[in-house]
Amino acid sequence: MKDWLQTLPKAELHLHIEGTLEPELMFELAARNDVALPYASIEEVRAAYNFTNLQSFLDLYYQGMNVLYTEQDFYDLAMAYFERAHQDGVVHIELSFDPQPHLSRGVAMRTLFAGLGQAREEAERRFGMSTALIMSFLRDRSTEEAMDVLEQAAPWYEQIDAVGLDSAELGNPPEKFAAVFERARTLGIARLAHAGEEGPAAYISGALDVLDVCRIDHGVRCVEDEALVARLANEQIPLTVCPLSNVYLKVFERLEDHTLPAMLDHGLCVTLNSDDPAYFGGGMLNNFVACHEAFGWDEDAFRSLARNAIEAAFMSESRREQLLAQVAAC
Ligand SMILES: Nc1ncnc2[nH]cnc12
Numbered sequence: 001m002k003d004w005l006q007t008l009p010k011a012e013l014h015l016h017i018e019g020t021l022e023p024e025l026m027f028e029l030a031a032r033n034d035v036a037l038p039y040a041s042i043e044e045v046r047a048a049y050n051f052t053n054l055q056s057f058l059d060l061y062y063q064g065m066n067v068l069y070t071e072q073d074f075y076d077l078a079m080a081y082f083e084r085a086h087q088d089g090v091v092h093i094e095l096s097f098d099p100q101p102h103l104s105r106g107v108a109m110r111t112l113f114a115g116l117g118q119a120r121e122e123a124e125r126r127f128g129m130s131t132a133l134i135m136s137f138l139r140d141r142s143t144e145e146a147m148d149v150l151e152q153a154a155p156w157y158e159q160i161d162a163v164g165l166d167s168a169e170l171g172n173p174p175e176k177f178a179a180v181f182e183r184a185r186t187l188g189i190a191r192l193a194h195a196g197e198e199g200p201a202a203y204i205s206g207a208l209d210v211l212d213v214c215r216i217d218h219g220v221r222c223v224e225d226e227a228l229v230a231r232l233a234n235e236q237i238p239l240t241v242c243p244l245s246n247v248y249l250k251v252f253e254r255l256e257d258h259t260l261p262a263m264l265d266h267g268l269c270v271t272l273n274s275d276d277p278a279y280f281g282g283g284m285l286n287n288f289v290a291c292h293e294a295f296g297w298d299e300d301a302f303r304s305l306a307r308n309a310i311e312a313a314f315m316s317e318s319r320r321e322q323l324l325a326q327v328a329a330c
Pocket residue numbers: 016019054061166167168194197245275276
């Protein structure tokens with residue numbers, strides 16, 4: 001099954017590029033940029049990845065990305081992930097990035113867009129991979145700062161396929177960012193939000209009603225609200241679920257306890273994604289294999305999940321048709 005899952009053309013819609021930073025590259029970039037790391041070895045970094053909740057992960061995630069400074073660093077980070085994802089049989093990636101922690105360290109906005117943009121072009125050339133770009137706001141920072149980031153990104157709006165909302169969810173409801181997302185809507189930029197990962201089902205409804213999002217990142221706590229489940233099913237709102245992430249962040253104790261099978265039984269539009277593969281046990285293929293082992297899903301089930309992602313993706317209609325045909329032939 002693993003070999004077949006590798007050949008299945010997979011689209012990844014929920015991927016934080018900073019969450020692809022493997023300890024080896026973290027050390028390399030720390031040396032290159034003369035950044036002191038609080039770890040003596042690569043093994044020590046991996047040993048620290050023992051999370052109790054979302055915040056315990058975010059603390060290490062923001063610390064890890066402190067080694068990223070130059071256009072070359074962002075290019076190297078993204079290119080290393082594109083290569084690994086290509087090996088996993090991923091054919092389309094929607095990478096999100098968090099400008100705020102980088103801007104706070106004095107990295108210029110153009111450095112981010114230039115480095116990531118160059119890697120995207122090369123992935124297309126070398127691997128025939130399509131990509132999309134999602135600029136995310138940190139929900140545990142102020143609305144004003146998010147608005148400022150959106151304005152600062154003006155020269156690159158053409159490159160942005162959507163804006164997103166991530167970071168510490170509890171206590172930072174979607175409503176806090178109503179004005180920022182309204183501004184993005186006015187600019188013609190699509191909107192997404194993490195919701196219902198650690199936060200309640202009400203945050204999912206809030207993201208749909210107030211932020212007018214076209215997809216929900218995670219959304220696994222939707223099952224706590226029957227009316228919301230019916231709405232998500234009726235409107236076929238895509239949910240970018242990240243199975244291994246949810247286990248590593250203790251949203252579920254074991255993958256066998258995950259609400260994924262219930263979500264599928266309810267007819268929800270589920271997609272599988274890796275979230276932060278350097279921190280959560282690997283990339284897309286590991287997530288697909290883990291689901292096969294936990295839930296016993298067959299090829300038809302995985303074809304259907306792969307189709308959901310392609311249908312929900314930001315890509316040209318010709319690319320979509322091409323990838324859907326590839327899934328059908330797999
Ligand atoms: N799983 C996650 N939830 C919220 N914010 C994040 N930023 C990176 N990964 C995240």
